[in-house]
Amino acid sequence: MRRQKMLMLALLLAGINMISGSAQTTNNQKPEEGTQEGKQNKKIEISGGVLVESNYSSFVHSGIGGGKSVMKPGVTTGGFLNLGISKHFSIQPELLLHYKESEFDRNNQNGIYRYWGMEIPIYAMYHTKLKNGHRIHIGIGPYTEFGLDASLKREGEKIDLYEKNTESGTPVMRDSNSGFGIINSYEFPFGLLINVSYKISISNLLDANESSAALHPQTFSLGFAYCFRK
Template sequence: MKLTSIFRFVLLLTGAFSVQACENFMPEGSADLVKNRYHGPSYDKTHPAPAGYDVGFNIAMYYLLSLARGGSSTSLHALPPASDNLLASTSRQLTFESSYIPPKPTSFFQSEHFVLMPGLQLIRKGNRFSDSFGTDVTHLLYLELPIYALYRHQLPDNKGELFGGLGPYFGYGLAGNFKFTFNGETTKVPAFDAKNGGFKRFDAGVSLTAGYQFPGSLRVRLAYELGLVNLESGPSGGFGDKTFNRALSLNVGYPLDKIVNKFKKK
């Protein structure tokens, strides 16, 4: 994927989200290990199909939705704090009626344990295989919509949070190719060309994630995507062959509002 395409994608995400309060958004970047999983009569059952891991990438924007109070509001407030903690201020503001006014959240994760975290991401998938005859590389670029249901556990003494969850993802293939290298000669074939036996563009599956939220708002997490849609089309699909996407990623994120504030200070 060209650098200009990545830049346009980032601009698109930033522009789309700028109409909302950015305090609940978190951009992410990652390094991924990706591969394709093969099944079917065209692949030798006694010798697994030639598929190895390749290195991919992922850039994404995620948004946090509270489940504690309906989940539809873009302005998430912490519950009245019982003690000092990472996620809520201990100050209590009283109105003339002595009712509690929730303070503005101080971190990307709010005080509720359960949240939804939908996102939009560009991710490269595929696989790489090499033997004495040459190298086969599959590159697949998807635009994906993952939706995580997360549970968060706050660590004592302001040491951050642990979180984990799972949810579905839905992807659409934007571009890709099969690259074959044999005797020093390289051939490229479009990957998403169903008329010529390429892959289907639609993909979907289940994604699992777990990670750690630092007190300073930096977040790291592992995610594993298990594709459930057979990508095969044309003759191979008719023979009963099946190909599924797999991806293991290490993601690093930082709240969008803090990034914006850093640029404003400059």
């Protein structure tokens, strides 16, 4: 299982490099506007770029008596590919790598949750142009997240949340979840973007005791991206 996760991480990093290279190559070979070739290829505009963000994550939970989840900062990096289907609309898949951290206290016992994972969101985007070449982008869509490592440290003890229990054969948490997200971006004329996003999972992360309790991760993100549009 760990070997498969490392393979997924390698594919993620390779995908980010492909996104950046594809976007730059496409823009370098873009035909001149007004030509017959330019008119034929104007249907889909391909762009892409890289991003780095600060994330703040916690859990929406139920059925856990005395439980309290508190957001702490983490970091997100990755790349995106934007497929423009019209002047105002596009589809934007992303490949992201996360480090997330949050507090989870229960019955006055403090616990620190740490997580490494990769995520694939796909947004339906709306775009509008402002004066002087500035743009605003708004998107909504589903995502799927794959955990590479998750642990809970409490009173000096570190628990691997993906390790299977010897008696039940199930881990404390599942290593994947799905949900929905929204994103809002402000783009400057030279390609720099300021991104704000929010995601919440519709999946219950708990594997053990899933019938009586639920954990749904949520994440706020704020950061910068650069689009190789020009």
